[in-house]
Amino acid sequence: MRYFLLWFLSLMFAMMSLSFSKPARSQSNSPSQFPDSQRYPDSPSRNPSSGGFNPLIILNLINSLSRSGNNDQQQVDLSPDIAEIRGQIGRLYFLLARQYAAQNQLPQACNALEKGYGAELEAYLHKRMRSLNPDSDDCYASEVQRISQLTGSPTALIYVTTSKGGLELIGVPPSSPNKPAGIFSRTRIGAKSLQEKFGLPISQTNQSNGTPFRKVAYNVTTEEVDRVIIDFRNNLRDTSSNDFLPQSQQLYDWVVRPMEPELEKAQVKTLVFVMNGNLRVVPPAAFHDGKRYLVEKYAVVTIPSWQLTEPNRPDRALIPQILAMGLSESVEGWSPLPATKVEVETISSQVLVGKTFMNSAFTKDNLRSQISSQNFGIIHLATHAKFVKNSPQESFIQFWGDRLQMNQISKMNLVTDLLTLSACETAVGQNLGLAGLAVDSGAKSVLASLWTVSDAGTAPLMIRFYRGLPTAPSKAIALQEAQLAFLRGEVTIKNNQIIGVKGFPNIPFLIDTRGVDLKHPFFWSSFTLVGNWL
Structure with missing residues (x-):
């Protein structure tokens, strides 16, 4: 059969x-209504x-x-x-x-x-997943509106899919106060009979808060997008140049610019992307419109899918307990990560409150015993990691003398609001790897790097992110604020100190920082937030 x-x-x-x-x-x-109407006509x-x-x-x-x-x-x-x-x-x-x-x-x-x-x-x-949310009759516009009101940051949900037939966008903006409900039934062909037959929900015109819209670029294939993504990632590694800008602007033109009129009309401030293929391994925050980076206009997050995400907001009045663990010494042939010691100890004792386990104490047994005896709002792992595109068996997080394979992660029961993989020296998030981690780890959200990151550049970003997290309207906005602090030169490394962390004294940082320019997107856009961004 x-x-x-x-x-x-x-x-x-x-x-x-x-x-x-x-x-x-x-x-x-x-053409006057949509200047790019030949490439992005309405459906x-x-x-x-x-x-x-x-x-x-x-x-x-x-x-x-x-x-x-x-x-x-x-x-x-x-x-x-x-x-x-x-x-x-x-x-x-x-x-x-x-x-x-x-x-x-x-x-x-x-x-x-x-x-x-x-x-x-x-x-x-190789596992059946439980859906956390049911099907929607309005593209989750009601939920988008709820979250927009909850955070005070108007939010839009954006589906981006590439195929041989072209690049398609479906945008779901929040509703305006006096905006009428969206209407879908006028152009449906036999929809009711199909939905009744297969038990899928039927859209009702009076149940939609926002008005989802569609744009299509028929001449932009998966192969073309992938070529630009490869060049973008490669050029970002050269921190002495801006050779990445042509690809950054091209990706902006494909993914964001067609939606700008609707986004501006709804005064959107947070973008939630659901993307396929290699679009998962590029940071939308570093897309460029010719004048500004996307992060200068929006907080950005990606989710594996809405049905596999729980967008619920924790109590911001409570300072989360953090379990911070990491490697600063060389193990199993990996290079040492000296900045992780400053990062882990500063975050767990000065920025937040929690427990610290470094080097020989950074073991799977200690992780397991700690999370079984105490609830931590944040689990922070500063180490090496590798996520292989098509092989969870080869994907792992490096511990002291041992590795935690991705297909073992769900058994660790990492139930926490935020799992941070401050992973240096090797790329995290290849295609489905990071999305799979976000879904299978037990964590509601994951913060991890998209490429080989700088040890010296990562510690300041993490410290600035956690410094702003307790008072930020959302985790996505806390990350945006940290990225902007880098981009604008507010947080810098000078005279062996990290300076400019909001409301925080200078931090001794006796690390080799030659060639580290925190304004370059290689440093501030390397980490992406996946999952519950609230």
């Missing part, structure tokens, strides 16, 4: 790749028979594969064969989302994207 389904699936993908290669374009908006209302693929066929195939793919909602380990089927289901959901979006059925497209990201992570982790 499995081989028949996989054969049938490959045939379906071949057919659908032809169907989606050149979607119909909208002619409804004038058309399209009947499946006019060149698309009937969602009913895709849903039937998903249901067939689900019956053979262990559709139990319990969190259980999957065999490689079943995980492979979950991956195929994920691809089908992305195709389904594309078809719904082309018909302007944006709530249905969002729900399909959410299921696609969930199935993709299940295939990567």
